[in-house]
Amino acid sequence: MSFTSANVRLSDGAMIHARVLGMEDKHKPLLIALHGAPGLSSHTEPEVSYAFLGDRFRVLVYDSRGSGGSDLKGPYTDERWIADVDEMRAWAGAETFVLAGGSYGGFISLGYALAFPNRLSALILRDVWACGPRAVLRALSFILTSPRIKPDPSRQVRLWSGNVRDKEDGEKALAEILTIYSPPEKDEQEIAGADGFEGASQEMHWETHNSAFSFSSPRFDVRDRLGEIETPTLVVVGRHDPITPVEEAVEIAGSIANSELVIFEGSGHNPPADEPEAFQEAVVKFFVKLGM
Template identity: 55%
Template sequence: MAESKAATTSTVQMDDGINLRAKVFGEDLKSTKPLLVALHGAPGLSTLAEPEAAFTFLSDIFRVLVFDARGSGGSDLTGPYTHDRWIKDIEILRKWAGAEKFILAGGSYGGFIALDYAVLHGDKLLGLILRDTWANGVLGMMTALGNILTDDRLHVDVARQIRLWSGNLRDDKDFEEAIAEIIPIYAPPEEHLLKTSAKDNDESKAFEGMDERAAFNSATQNAAFSVNVPRFDVRQQLKNIKAPTLVIVGRHDYVTPVEFSQEIANGIPRSRLEIFEHSGHNPASDETEKYRQVILDFLRTEVI
């Protein structure tokens, strides 16, 4: 994990009174640097720690805004937990940060939100960065579950995994146990671990955004996967996304496999696909040096 630079931490109130925890790296809100907003994945579990680790290396060039989505981390655990509401929260944060246009980044579930935002508010985007995500919820969800149930590294409770991926968890403890038994699938196979990043790939860190602040909120996960994901399908809208787009994926990602990123890159006109040959679900930790170079090259050639 990259060492975080100094940040301004704020509590930002949304229009419905809900408070979100946000951090801004790269000077204060009055800075003239362009804004990059990075979304975390795993609703109800992941926190701003994930995008903080992945994007704060850019804070010399950008103001980097990361936040806990409502229902996750240090933000209020109050719904609705819908894509429309999460997108509206991004819009409020954009205005709070004083940016007319910005770069949006999202990984895994954060990529779903980023894609939906790009479809609805593409005129606000200077650029789009998508990491290990998919464009169709039902197909993606069923593929992930199928890979989990057939992975020799895992020994799972099948019924519990079905509850997890269909959004029917019994409680927060059920959520915690379901995640604990699938952590190894998020990392690349052992023979592909790079020595420079192996410290970030032990089982306690393989899951994105899991740190000492992680807390399990099954209500957020249940809403996301019982209501939002089955309705999520932007495949026919990809051609309408005009912002320059970088699509990143790990070759050994069995949750959001390479073919889904290829589909996204093929659909978005101004897109570039980068496959990380030694990565699982999170190239930012699996191949940190290459990941940073790819991000910088994209931003310098397509955005800045």
């Protein structure tokens, strides 16, 4: 089985570049997987991470607006990205579906679960936080004190506050910290630029990133609403993830009643890439338990 490409026109005219596995098999339930890092990442990471589920689901991945091959048409806000998820669901012809989100895609997934609770049959949250302001400061603190890297402090403040000056500024800021997205034992391995960052798109759109981290992230705080989520939820996290660390995942799993937490001891920010077999086993076990 292989993914096929599709261009989806949303209600406001934005064109979304999507990739679909098994779309013709309408009897299969739908799974939508969201990438992280608006403007910097693309569908590539979730496509690789969830292709193994092609025998169980129709798997839909796409570049969010302002990312990858999709239109650079705002607004670049969580509310708009959440609405886009539901339009993609409708385009795929599913009344209910499984939503999987990693990193920033997990923030959007939490927002969707609260806005459209009756649409979800299951939720997968990979390396996610529930409070943007606290988590950004925690990540920045780690970055500026980690012995593994020596970044420029002012440049990192611009990156994490959504004030990147230009393409060169952003690329330098990202290159400085790529190493810490992987577990410590991978320090000596070559990380080839953007290829080490969550399936990054070849062309990064810093306006999208700046909007997400200057407007949406400071306002994102769903801690007091996590208890409203009744959807069966799998929360996964890498033990060595400094960006969305284990304590963030523990908080989320502890607040969602119908949830389970899996910690991957050999992973950083992306367990599907760091421990693919263990990740796939955990996901399949979750779905078997749900009878899916």
